[in-house]
Amino acid sequence: MSETVQMSARALDHGASWVDPLHDGPEAYRTPEERPTLAEAQAWCKQLAGSHYENFHVATFFLPRAVRPHFESIYAYCRVADDLGDEVSDVRVASRLLAAFGDMLDECYDAPERSRHPVFVALRETIVACDLPRQLFLDLLIAFQMDQIKTEYATMGELIEYSRYSANPVGRLVLMVCGYREEPLGLLSDKVCTALQLANFWQDVVEDAERGRRYLPAVVMERCGVDEGQILGRVFTPEFRLMMESLVGETRAMLREGSVLNGLVDRELAVSLNLFTNGGEAILDGIEAQGYDVLRGRPVVTKAKKVLLLMGALGGKMRASLGGGRRR
Template sequence: MPVDHYENFPVASLLLPRRLRRPIEAIYRFARGADDIADEGDASDAERLQGLADYGHEIERIERGAAPLRPAFNELAEVIAEWQLPTALFRDLLDAFSQDVVTKRYADYPQLLDYCRRSANPVGRLLLHLVGRASEENLRRSDCICTALQLVNFWQDIAIDWQKGRVYLPQCDLERFAICETQIAAERCSADWTALLTFEVRRTRDLMNAGAALVHQLPGRMGWEIRLTVQGGLRILERIEQARGDVFRQRPQLGAADYLFIGSRSLLM
């Protein structure tokens, strides 16, 4: 279970109650479509930003109760109205995707967390609204899990993001561990690099564990869905540690044995 793209939240899983599959699919299509505008193909930055602005205009129409101009947004409009979902969360996602187009480096950890607040946390918050569990404490725990999953994705995809001109490792962390970007370009794993990734992995694990108690507040199968997601993210962090941070030659991949391990750990949460 690579924590990749937008597959780090449940999409029509058999574990989900049937009534939740339609709204979750609608949220997924919105997030996936907007992410692809920001990240895929060979469009210019201006074209990407315009495409995301067009998505934003559709959200504005939905807020006003007007019919979307694009038929692809009709179902999302129905879901937002039926489930009374906060449209600000969809705006946060679009803001993060727009930031991805123009921002390629992050000065420090708080700056990176602010990006995750908009790129990842809205998804968890929307899921909590769908199941009627959007209390302040549950939202806080969900934010911890979603941000941690986003960071897991960053650490396993360092080489892939470099090819896109992006470095999500905070610049102050690179300086602290005496790592320059030429080392990333050369895909060189040194003792300093191992120390840097160990630091990031441990910080990310602490964040994931800080939110893990959320699974006990979620009803039935949704709780099990999130248990598996949390344990999948933690397993990938273990894989990064086992590779001593060498995500260049050993990008974390989970196999059948890992899924069994994830399942058994989920039973103990």
């Protein structure tokens, strides 16, 4: 019997007097009545990461083995919070679940012995080992709460502000886990993370529209002569192409400005960061190769391109192993 199943089975042996703060959420994320051990909690986070995002394991493979559990606990926190917001159809219930998750985060910092959810049992170990500030985790919850009430954006500035909460904290947590706390590096990471967030928005225009969300800035649409009906109607015009070309160009410039970071960290971390920045470039290349027509289908990174990215990362890891040391 797996550790995760054992943990769930023990919880069923208890009475129903205790009320799980996440009882209205997805069943897979409900809190066991009995606190899991650290090993069980870390196994739960590792299993969650592996079952939801294969690229996560590809990226973390290139990091030192000792820090991988920390990345898995951070990913699990992000994954569960994101799903509490996105996988619950009732906005009021989703907002309540996210608020409860925030309370559980506070408990993890202020009274960790009371934490029962595997995310927070594992995350506590990461917080202490890496001295991670609470605010970065709270910022992520702000983004998920924003998703419940804000479904369209007027300006690029609003999108950048959203990315400050939805994406940038993850990059800063990655740096801190790897021992980097300098603000200039954090600012470069913010550029990369914001650019990756924007690249995902440009890639998912139709999918987001079908979910009632629009991340294309209204000001840019108006300036280029594009209206919202074109998105759901999938009406591609020269004006839409011009808009997407401008957005992709601005995003690519931001990504390249931030990627200076990759040359300022140790070689092992640089390999993973290069994999992410190259992946962002590949998304933007895919949009460009499609003639900027994101309305006819979601641009994807081809398998051949993924193989090339992976081969490049493997070569980088080998060079890092041979070279060693930090670039400071």
